[in-house]
Amino acid sequence: METNDIFEQMACRYDTEDRVNTAKIIVQAVRSELADTKEKTALDYGCGTGLVGLGLIDIFISMLFVDSSPQMIEQVKRKIENGHIESASTLCCDFSVEVPRTLQVDYVIMSQVLLHITDCHLILTKLFDILKKDGHLIIVDFDKNESIISDKVHNGFEQKELIRLVKQVGFASAGAHTFYSGQRIFMNQDASLFILNAKK
Template sequence: MGNTDKFEMIANIYDTPERIQIAKVSSDAIREYLIDTKSKNAIDFGCGTGLVGMNLLNDFNSVLFLDTSPNMVNQIKQKISDFNIQNADTLCFDFETEGLSDLRADYIFMAQVLLHIDDVEFVLSRLFDVLNEGGHLLIVDFNKNENIVSDIVHNGFHQEELTDIMKKIGYGHIQSKTCYTGSKIFMGQDASMFILDAQK
């Protein structure tokens, strides 16, 4: 996945108050779309230090924290150990370069991850394959923001364009809405975030 080397360097200082706050916003937005998930298994895809998934542990039977950065995964392992968490596991894995394993999940959520991915359609189609029939992919990310110019991340997404890509892959029952607006939350710029829910 994109920018792994950058995340490797900041793993142990990643949990800033700002990131913790945005993670709470993200997990609260995701929770709105969860129905009868206590017996379901989830993947926190591109989990970073697990800030979002940790907030959702009680909503699922189990959560797999998946990231391409070994240092980020080590941060999660430490949290799982420190808090003696029984329903979490970790996996260091890169969907963009490694062959699909036998991973399966009822829910996959990804918060501020898609903007780091070069080939959005490819990764979304990979995630489609991982979902169980009837499973949900939940994406929290930034709305398209023309003030941001970057060669390492997308400057957000148009919800309609993302919906079209996902329909093409085979996702259905797609719904999205803007769920948060904040100052200086996206590369120093004021920005808004959306949540998108899609079903296999």
């Protein structure tokens, strides 16, 4: 089987209509949190196939797509090449294990990633460290949902608790609000998404 065919199948599997539509809603929510970013650098952590980051690429001087899955990074690379996007680059890396020493950015965007991470404090600390002074961490994730019981993911987050955690890590200020509710969007359950904006 041709490599391209494998990538095509993966794209079909990951970029479902629902995921694409949800990503568009998330992109709009993130955009509403941003201002004067044309000269700023951004990093999409846990980027998956790049649906959210690619929707924001026009408002940053550069965007680095980071994911621990080589297959996901290949997908993003392909999209970047097909779109002739010169301001984007990729990195296959798990920051909970290793972070490139010289990496510094103005914005980190993390969409529907934190719920998959066991040690939230550790990853938030790593992301805090790579942000420049006055940099922002933008987190999009699910509100706490008691009807979800899983040993693979967190069942969402309490916004107040997460604000407390990012401040504990060192962020100077943070605010959050729910921006979208949908049917069967979280482990087949109705759920809501929030956005958190923390400033270093």
